[in-house]
Amino acid sequence: MxxxxxxxxxxxxxxxxxxxxxxxxxxxxxxxxxSKLDYIRDLGCNALWINPCFDSPFKDAGxxxxxxxxxxxxxxxxxxxxxxxxxxxxxxxxxxLDLVPGxxxxxxxxxxxxxxxxxxxxxxxxxxxxxxxxxxxxxxxxGGECERPGTYILNFFxxxxxxxxxxxxxxxNWQMRxxxxxxxxxxxxxxxxxxxxxxxxxxxxxxxxxxxxVKYDDEKKxxxxxxxxxxxEMLDREFPDAALVAEWNEAKLALRCGFDMDFFLNDGVNxxxxxxxxxxxxxxxxxxxxxxxxxxxxxRFLRTYEDWYTDTKDCGYISLLTCNHDTVRPRYSLTxxxxxxxxxxxxxxxxxxxxxxGDEIGMRYLPLPIKExxxxxxGSRSPMxxxxxxxxxxxxxxxxxxxxxxxxAEDAPTVSQQVNDPASLLSTVRDLLALRHKEEDLxxxxxxxxxxxxxxxxxxxxxxxxxxxINPGSEPLSCRADLSxxxxxxxIGSAPVLSGDTLTLAPQSFCVLR
Numbered sequence: 001m002x003x004x005x006x007x008x009x010x011x012x013x014x015x016x017x018x019x020x021x022x023x024x025x026x027x028x029x030x031x032x033x034x035s036k037l038d039y040i041r042d043l044g045c046n047a048l049w050i051n052p053c054f055d056s057p058f059k060d061a062g063x064x065x066x067x068x069x070x071x072x073x074x075x076x077x078x079x080x081x082x083x084x085x086x087x088x089x090x091x092x093x094x095x096x097l098d099l100v101p102g103x104x105x106x107x108x109x110x111x112x113x114x115x116x117x118x119x120x121x122x123x124x125x126x127x128x129x130x131x132x133x134x135x136x137x138x139x140x141x142x143g144g145e146c147e148r149p150g151t152y153i154l155n156f157f158x159x160x161x162x163x164x165x166x167x168x169x170x171x172x173n174w175q176m177r178x179x180x181x182x183x184x185x186x187x188x189x190x191x192x193x194x195x196x197x198x199x200x201x202x203x204x205x206x207x208x209x210x211x212x213x214v215k216y217d218d219e220k221k222x223x224x225x226x227x228x229x230x231x232x233e234m235l236d237r238e239f240p241d242a243a244l245v246a247e248w249n250e251a252k253l254a255l256r257c258g259f260d261m262d263f264f265l266n267d268g269v270n271x272x273x274x275x276x277x278x279x280x281x282x283x284x285x286x287x288x289x290x291x292x293x294x295x296x297x298x299x300r301f302l303r304t305y306e307d308w309y310t311d312t313k314d315c316g317y318i319s320l321l322t323c324n325h326d327t328v329r330p331r332y333s334l335t336x337x338x339x340x341x342x343x344x345x346x347x348x349x350x351x352x353x354x355x356x357x358g359d360e361i362g363m364r365y366l367p368l369p370i371k372e373x374x375x376x377x378x379g380s381r382s383p384m385x386x387x388x389x390x391x392x393x394x395x396x397x398x399x400x401x402x403x404x405x406x407x408x409a410e411d412a413p414t415v416s417q418q419v420n421d422p423a424s425l426l427s428t429v430r431d432l433l434a435l436r437h438k439e440e441d442l443x444x445x446x447x448x449x450x451x452x453x454x455x456x457x458x459x460x461x462x463x464x465x466x467x468x469x470i471n472p473g474s475e476p477l478s479c480r481a482d483l484s485x486x487x488x489x490x491x492i493g494s495a496p497v498l499s500g501d502t503l504t505l506a507p508q509s510f511c512v513l514r
Contacts, residue, residue, distance in 0.1 A: 002260035002316045003204070003243040005094065007444045010347070010433055011354040012045035015325050016053050016075055017061075017403045018383045019357055021394060026401035028383070028394075030076040030084050037091050039415070043426075044433025045355060047094040049206050049245070051325055053081065057107050059159040060373040061325075061381075062098075063208060064105035068193040078200075085201030096243065097197055099205035101190045102212040103155035103162050106145070110189075111161050115146030124182025125189075127153040127164045127215065130174040137171065139215060150174070155212055157373060163190075165213040168223035178214055178223050187227055191234050194242075204243035210259070211248045221250075225257035232258025245319060245352075251308045255316035261352050263319050264305065266327050272320070274300040276330045276342060288459075289334055289342040289472045291508055296472065298459045302450055309350065309448060317444050320346050321354035329356070329380050332365040336413075337508055340428045340492050341472050344510040347432040348468050350448045358384050360429040361413040371404055382406060387416040428492060435490050435512065441466045442512075452479050458505045467513040469496065471505035478504040486513045 020032025033050070040048070052062030055070040062072065071081050088095050104111055113122035128150045129136060132143055136153055142161075143151035155162035166183030167175040176183050194205065214223030235242045235258075245261040248254040254262035266272045278287040278300070286295045308318055322343070323329050330339060339362055346353055363385060368378045382404045386393030392406045392414055399405070406412070418424035436442045441464025451467070452460035457479040460469045467486065471477045481503045488495055493509030505511065 002444075003241055005241065006243060006260055006317060006352050008437060008440075009047045009094070009352050009444070010045045010436065011047045011049050011096070011319075011352065012040050012043070013049045013051070013321075013324055013354055013356045015051045015357060015381050018381055018394075020384060020386070021397060021402075024395060024397040025074070026395055026397040027074050027403045029074070030071075030080040034084050034087055037088055037093060041091050041093060043355075043360060043430055044437060046092055047096065047203070048088065049096045049354065050098065052098045052100060052208075057105055057159070058372050059105070060157050061371075063100050063373075064103075064107075064157070064159050065100050066105045066107045067109075068104075069196050082200050085203075089201065094203040094243075095201070096204045096206050096245065097202050098208060099190075099194065100208045101163065102209045103160040106159050106161055114161075115148050115152075117147045117149070123148075124164055124176065124180070125186055126161045128174065129153075129172075137216075153215070155209065162215075163213075165215075165227055166223065167216045168214050168218060169216040171216070175215075178226065187230065191231060194231070194235070195238065198239045198242055203241070204245075204260075206245045206247065207259070208247055210246040210254065211250070221253050221257075225253060228258040251312045251316070251318050255312045259316060261317045261319045263321060263324075263354075264308070264351075266321070266323060272301060272304075275345075277328070277333045285333060287333065289338050289345075291335070291338055291472060291474050293473075295455075297455050298450075298453055302453060306450065313350070313445075313448075317351040319352050319354055320349055322346065322356050322359040323380060324354070324356050325381055326377050327380065328376070329363060329365040330359060331362045336362045336425045337493075338472065339425055341470055341508060341510050343425075343429055343432055344492050345468075345470060347429075347436050348442050348463060348512065350444060350446065350463070352444050355429070356380075358382075360426050361385065361415055361418055362425045363413060364407055364409070366405075366407060368404060378404065385412055385414045387414050431490070439466065439489075439512075440464070451481065458503065460503070465514070468511070469503060469505055469513065470510050472508060474507045476504060476506055478502055483513070488512070489514045 017028045019028040021028050022031040053071050053075050054065045055067035055072050056062045056064050110122045110125045114126045140154045141151040153162045163186050166178035213227050217223045243260045246254040246259040248262050249265040251262040264272050275288050286293045288296045365379045366382050371378045383394035383406045418426035446464035449462040458469045458471045458477045480501050483498050488511050490512040494506035496511045497504040
């Protein structure tokens with residue numbers, strides 16, 4: 001079962017280098033996060049996910065870790081992060097760090113030792129072949145970089161050698177089984193990293209590439225799942241309130257091997273993309289929340305979601321997200337009014353939702369040059385837009401020194417523009433999260449049932465005793481529903497019309513009925 005505190009939790013994801021710079025060097029820092037904790041709390045978010053902040057050469061934005069127990073100096077010191085934990089807790093905010101268990105930087109001391117010709121404690125910490133030109137089936141490799149004979153396997157970029165958790169199926173003499181002492185030593189080293197941060201006040205981890213540990217795993221990821229079950233046993237024994245969210249995108253597996261949550265990722269595979277971008281079989285965007293989508297159909301999303309939800313609702317939580325640091329911002333394809341409806345849906349669904357910094361004001365996806373291995377993702381990592389004026393309130397530094405440039409458009413959205421405007425996207429997010437916290441039937445574990453799903457009718461679903469109805473289109477929609485004694489307790493757009501057993505929603509409207 002998931003950590004109890006997740007029942008009424010909404011996460012706010014922070015890309016630390018782009019959130020708020022307080023020392024003028026153009027890069028966000030821990031002090032910037034601390035100074036905005038009241039803003040995050042007042043928005044309605046009571047937990048943080050902070051993207052990688054450990055020491056790194058930053059060839060992959062911190063996902064290439066050089067020292068798991070030391071924070072990157074550009075953000076501050078370990079003591080600054082401990083203070084962030086403490087102040088966040090005083091304000092009722094939990095904090096997850098980003099754990100990268102599948103690989104390290106090539107500059108990590110473990111790897112430097114592993115690449116030595118002479119055998120040592122770390123020789124088996126990574127996956128090495130036994131010949132200088134020998135690769136590995138379906139796994140990328142690098143040779144010629146170390147004095148050790150052989151090649152090493154990569155987990156992602158060239159700078160990220162794969163840590164050794166063993167092979168579920170062994171095909172070559174140099175491949176170690178999952179129960180090999182070196183594979184077990186890797187697992188224990190990662191548990192030691194987790195203990196370190198949890199003992200200093202961290203509340204858990206978002207786990208990067210959570211399914212990538214054991215190689216040549218079977219379809220059920222039996223080997224990797226066994227690793228995580230072992231980790232969970234340690235957490236339950238030593239840190240029972242610690243929470244884990246998986247970057248796995250397969251809730252049926254992740255929620256049964258120790259994770260409290262698994263992301264339902266906007267990856268164009270499982271149906272989530274149909275909510276905000278859907279060009280499947282067409283040059284026209286038919287995403288569900290597009291006002292003018294000619295062939296919207298919520299069933300494309302529900303086919304996967306309902307299957308996962310039904311199978312896992314007693315195991316943990318599926319986490320929907322506005323977007324994240326790896327995906328295009330939803331403002332790329334949705335207008336602010338369309339975003340209001342999308343957020344209405346997201347924040348009234350089961351599970352534990354995640355809000356990416358800046359999505360609450362509708363920050364745009366920017367076409368930017370590659371930064372720190374970001375590729376297309378760089379456009380979703382631009383600085384937070386706090387106010388008008390210099391660098392949109394992100395930094396007092398020289399604009400040329402900024403980690404990434406801010407949105408240069410004259411109508412770039414900012415917090416200061418929207419914070420006191422009751423019709424703004426920011427105010428809508430704040431109101432939706434207040435409603436979620438107030439109504440237990442809108443929180444993580446209240447029952448979910450799709451009630452009306454056919455095209456040409458409002459999409460209606462039940463959360464506990466509440467009904468939620470959405471009409472994202474440009475024409476009014478009606479359908480029959482059990483409306484006896486019901487009244488609208490919240491609406492976006494025009495209020496619904498309840499007449500007998502018929503519910504009519506105006507164009508681009510959303511409502512919650514009790």
